[in-house]
Amino acid sequence: MGGYGVMADDESLDYSVHEAWNEATNVYLLVILVSFALLMNKRKIMRIFSLPPSVDRPSEPSFYDSLQKVRLRQQLEMYSLARKCDQQQQQQSDSVQLSME
Known part of the structure; x- marks a missing residue:
């Protein structure tokens, strides 16, 4: 075997x-x-x-660039709102000081 x-x-x-x-x-x-x-x-x-x-830039922006622009726009809007609030508070404090005198 x-x-x-x-x-x-x-x-x-x-x-x-x-x-x-x-x-x-x-x-x-x-x-x-x-x-x-x-x-x-x-x-x-x-x-x-x-x-x-490619030599020339594509016609549509990249996703990252568009996100940066949106974030920058949001930051500018928040800054302008904060400035408006500061101006209003300053005007109110000026009017209170004038009425106290």
Whole structure:
């Protein structure tokens, strides 16, 4: 009776299983090495596949720029409201001082 990995007729080792295993591990190692190289050179690869920068600015502003403008507008509105409140309080205090005299 032949055991595992031994041919029954001539008692020599069956190397087809070992060859297939070696080829599979070689393929897996190659895939791991290529994946690692791609991760290390991600910037270079992204630069290859990215669009070239255009000379003129796009017609629509970017989302970040529009957020900055909205925030700046809100800050200006709050500043103008605070100035109005300060002026009203100053006018009220002036009128109180005039009536006291």
